[in-house]
Structure formats: structure tokens, C-alpha cells
Amino acid sequence: MEVQIISKKLIKPSVPTPSHLRNMSLSLMDIRFPPRTIPFIFYYQTHGNCHPNSIEHVERLKRLEKSLSEILTLYYPLAGRYVEEKLSIDCNDEGVEYAEALVNGNLSQILQGQFEIKDLNSFVPDHVEESATSPQLAIQINIFSCGGIAIGLRSSHRIIDAFTSSLFTNGWAKACKVGNINDVIVPNFEAGILFPPTDTPVIKLPSLSKTTSQVVSKRFVLNANTLSKLKAQVTSSYGGDHLMHKTSTTEVVTALIWRAQINAARARYGFLRTSLLSMAINLRGKTFKKVPDNCCGNIFTVGTARFQADETKMGSLNGFADQVRDAIRNTIAEFEKQKEDEDGFFSKLIMKPCIEIAEEPAWVSLAHRPHKSVMLVDTKAGDGIEAWVIMDKEEMAYFQNDPDITMLLKDGGHGIPGNSNLNAA
Numbered sequence: 001m002e003v004q005i006i007s008k009k010l011i012k013p014s015v016p017t018p019s020h021l022r023n024m025s026l027s028l029m030d031i032r033f034p035p036r037t038i039p040f041i042f043y044y045q046t047h048g049n050c051h052p053n054s055i056e057h058v059e060r061l062k063r064l065e066k067s068l069s070e071i072l073t074l075y076y077p078l079a080g081r082y083v084e085e086k087l088s089i090d091c092n093d094e095g096v097e098y099a100e101a102l103v104n105g106n107l108s109q110i111l112q113g114q115f116e117i118k119d120l121n122s123f124v125p126d127h128v129e130e131s132a133t134s135p136q137l138a139i140q141i142n143i144f145s146c147g148g149i150a151i152g153l154r155s156s157h158r159i160i161d162a163f164t165s166s167l168f169t170n171g172w173a174k175a176c177k178v179g180n181i182n183d184v185i186v187p188n189f190e191a192g193i194l195f196p197p198t199d200t201p202v203i204k205l206p207s208l209s210k211t212t213s214q215v216v217s218k219r220f221v222l223n224a225n226t227l228s229k230l231k232a233q234v235t236s237s238y239g240g241d242h243l244m245h246k247t248s249t250t251e252v253v254t255a256l257i258w259r260a261q262i263n264a265a266r267a268r269y270g271f272l273r274t275s276l277l278s279m280a281i282n283l284r285g286k287t288f289k290k291v292p293d294n295c296c297g298n299i300f301t302v303g304t305a306r307f308q309a310d311e312t313k314m315g316s317l318n319g320f321a322d323q324v325r326d327a328i329r330n331t332i333a334e335f336e337k338q339k340e341d342e343d344g345f346f347s348k349l350i351m352k353p354c355i356e357i358a359e360e361p362a363w364v365s366l367a368h369r370p371h372k373s374v375m376l377v378d379t380k381a382g383d384g385i386e387a388w389v390i391m392d393k394e395e396m397a398y399f400q401n402d403p404d405i406t407m408l409l410k411d412g413g414h415g416i417p418g419n420s421n422l423n424a425a
Contacts, residue, residue: 001105003122003142010095010135011065013072013079017091024077024089025192026159029283029298031087035158038165039124039367045107046147052102057147064141064151065098067176072096074181075168075296077189078137082130082158087197089136089159097125097138107148111362117217117388120367124152127370136160152367157298163284164296191297216393217368218400222253224383226408230256237318247321250376251328253385254279255320257374260405261391262307262314264398272309279303279327286332303331317404 050056072079072095080091103123109115125138136159142150155165164187171184222230231252258277266272281303284291291299305327313319366375366388375388391399399405 001103001109001119001122003101003103005099005101005140008097008099011068011072011079011098011139012093012095013076014066014069015073017073017076017079017093021076022091023086024080024091024159024189026087026089026197027191027195027297027299028197029195029300030159030191031197033157033298033302035130035156036369036371037127037154037156038160038162039121039152039154039369040165040169041120041123041153041365041367042151042169042361043107043110043363043365044149044151045111045362046144051147052143052145054147057143061100061141063176063179067172067179068096068098068139070181071168071172071175071184074171074184074186077159077296078155078168080136081132081134082136082156083132088192095135097135099125099138099140101140101142103142103144103150105144106146107144107150107362108146110150117219118368120365123150124367125154127154130156130158159297161280161298161300163282163299167294167296185294187296188292188294189296190292191295191299194291194295214392215370215372215390216396217388217390218396219365220387220389220405220408221379222385222387222408223379224381227253227383227385230408234318234321237316247325250385251324252317252321253376253387254374255317255324256404257387257389258305258307258324259314259317259320260399260402261395263402264391264395267398268392268395272311272314274309275307277305277307277324277327279305279324281328281331283332283335286335301331301335303327 050060076091076093077089079093079095080089081094082088083090101123110120123140123142125140128134128138134156136156138154140152142152144150153165153169160168167185167187171181171187174184175181227249231247231249234247234252234255254277258275262273262275265275279302280300283299283301284293284295305323307313307320307323360380363380364377366377369390372391374390377386377388378384379386389396389399
């Protein structure tokens with residue numbers, strides 16, 4: 001599909017940010033991790049006479065732009081700029097990038113799975129290296145020939161984690177749908193006060209430039225039945241001790257993907273290698289300091305689990321699940337004891353984003369990211385998981401042929417995004 005940008009501008013808050021809010025100090029966690037961008041795309045089918053030249057279509061585009069300007073009065077740091085020497089955001093209302101694009105194709109092609117993941121990047125703004133002039137948020141409105149649209153967002157991880165992004169998109173959704181921000185949850189941007197910066201060194205993550213041309217993305221959709229069987233398999237093997245080894249569905253999926261990746265690396269290099277698993281863990285409600293439920297910013301830390309190269313440990317999925325679970329529990333224990341019924345794992349995005357123009361999106365997707373990672377996202381129905389796996393191209397070939405993965409793929413369906421079977425796209 002050809003995507004042509006037809007306009008680009010900056011959208012500013014509809015009301016100027018008060019002077020006492022112009023400076024937002026970054027938190028310890030905001031500066032602890034190098035910035036990356038998070039791409040998300042929301043797809044909406046056309047209804048009735050809402051074709052690209054119709055009055056109805058023009059009106060919904062106006063509604064999107066107007067509500068964005070209004071919601072930015074609450075999310076004013078997103079319209080600001082990063083000031084590196086002051087470790088702060090200058091909330092100067094310079095605005096978020098806003099582009100409109102025409103797509104030479106129909107949305108049904110995407111919803112029927114007729115795409116390569118790398119092609120989805122055409123629907124989100126280009127990645128821009130962080131600077132004093134780069135926006136914290138960039139948005140692209142893609143208009144298909146059929147009248148359907150895809151809203152692509154690329155946000156900076158400098159001050160926006162998955163929770164913050166979810167709160168923003170749902171706030172924008174409500175403002176767009178009802179025409180005002182009266183009932184929108186008001187965000188809190190005081191993370192820098194709760195967790196002020198220290199001399200803690202920045203954690204070095206892999207350089208994007210070194211992996212850009214070497215990795216590929218694949219999407220695997222696991223339905224509720226598959227997840228239930230997978231978890232039952234792990235739980236039953238604990239026997240009478242299963243209550244002592246309470247493992248969440250997300251932890252089991254993570255363990256399975258981790259073991260398959262280790263197997264893929266062994267096939268590629270010819271020997272079993274040590275592997276380090278890094279997991280983002282949400283800290284809201286788990287710190288010694290009370291964090292408001294509406295607190296925005298990077299309120300997370302990284303937990304790690306290490307697999308030492310040992311063939312005797314490769315046979316049991318339980319062993320990997322135990323390592324994942326224990327890494328999460330131990331990391332959280334450094335801040336505050338985790339509650340019994342909580343699932344601390346946060347590689348599974350808590351996002352259920354829904355920018356409602358008049359209805360819920362037909363699908364929400366990620367896009368290709370130029371570094372190795374795994375992102376787990378709820379399916380639209382909420383009872384399944386989409387695993388977006390990004391790894392080295394050669395390693396991916398082995399990963400897809402791993403026994404665990406091929407066993408799941410045998411239950412695969414017809415490849416429609418968000419379908420309740422497990423598919424590879």
C-alpha cells in the first residue's frame with residue numbers, strides 16, 4: 001500500500017499552560033533508561049456514507065483534531081520539549097506533531113491479515129532521535145480509499161510508559177466521543193517529586209543503530225483455549241504444590257517464548273548459550289511511597305532472570321516459569337511486598353486503548369521496532385494474548401520451528417488480526 005502524507009502541523013493545547021506548570025522535573029525512572037519510542041495503530045472501519053470526500057468524514061477529522069487540542073490541556077507535558085541539561089520537560093505548548101495521510105488501498109486488506117508487519121510502520125510517524133526540538137508525541141491520521149482510517153501514534157518513552165499512553169488515549173477517546181473533557185480522568189505529573197533524580201547511572205540498552213537491519217517482527221495470537229491448556233500444563237506438573245507455585249498466564253507465555261528463543265539460539269550457534277531475560281515491571285501500588293492511580297511517567301523498573309547453559313534445565317517449562325515468577329517477585333520485594341492476587345509482570349501491556357470516534361476500533365496493533373524484544377498485548381476480546389516477537393532474522397526461522405511454537409501453530413486459524421486462534425503474521 002502506498003501512503004502519502006498530505007499535511008503536517010503542530011497541535012497545541014487549546015488553553016495555554018499556566019506559568020506555574022511550565023517546568024516538569026523528570027523522575028529517577030524517567031532518566032534511568034535511554035529513550036525509545038512506542039508505536040501503536042488504531043484501525044476503524046467505515047460505516048454508512050463516510051467515504052473520504054463525505055461531510056461525515058470531514059467532521060470526524062475535525063472532531064479528532066479539536067479533541068486532541070483539548071485533551072492536551074490536561075496532558076500538557078506531551079506538548080512540551082525535553083531539556084537535557086535540566087533533566088526536565090519545558091511545558092512550552094509547542095505542540096504534538098499531527099499529520100494526515102492518504103492510503104492507496106482498503107482497510108479490509110489489513111483486517112484480513114494481508115500485510116507484513118514492517119509495512120505497518122507506514123501508518124505511524126517516523127522515528128526521530130531525541131533532541132531539544134523533537135515532540136514527545138507524534139500522530140498520523142491515515143485515510144484509506146474505502147473511508148476507513150488508522151490512527152498511528154509514536155510516543156517518547158522519556159515521560160510516557162504504557163500506563164501513561166493508555167490513560168492518554170482513553171482520555172482522548174472520551175473527549176472525542178462526548179465533545180468535552182469534563183469527565184476525563186485528570187493525570188498527575190508529580191513523579192519527579194515522588195522519585196527525584198539521583199546519581200544512579202543510566203542503564204545501557206542495546207543500540208538501535210546496531211540492530212535496525214538485522215531483525216524481523218512476527219505476531220502470534222493465542223486464544224483463551226490455548227492459554228488455558230498452556231497454564232493447566234504447567235499447573236498440573238506441580239502436583240499438590242501448585243498453590244505454592246502460583247503462576248500467571250502472562251508468566252507462562254513469557255516462559256514458553258523464552259525457552260523457544262534459547263532453543264533458536266542453540267540451533268543457530270550450535271551450542272546452548274546463557275540467556276538473560278529482562279522484564280519491565282509496573283510499580284504502581286507496589287512502592288513504599290504512595291503513588292496516585294493517575295500518576296503518569298515511567299513508573300516501572302526492570303527485573304531480570306538468567307538461564308545458565310545447562311541441558312538438564314531445558315526439558316521443563318515449569319523451571320522457566322519459576323524463574324520468571326521469582327524474578328518478578330524478588331524485584332518487587334525491593335520496593336514493597338506484592339499482594340497475593342496481583343500479576344506484577346508488565347511486558348504484557350496493560351493498554352486497552354480505545355480512541356472512540358463513534359465506535360471502538362476494529363483492531364489495535366503495534367508496528368515493527370528496530371531492536372530485539374517481545375511485547376504481549378491483550379486481544380480485543382480480552383481473553384487472548386498477541387505476542388509481538390522481534391528477533392534476528394536467522395534466529396526467527398529457528399524460533400518458528402521450535403516444538404513449543406509449532407505445537408501451538410497447529411491450532412492456528414485464518415490469520416485475521418485479533419482472531420481467537422494462534423496465528424503467525
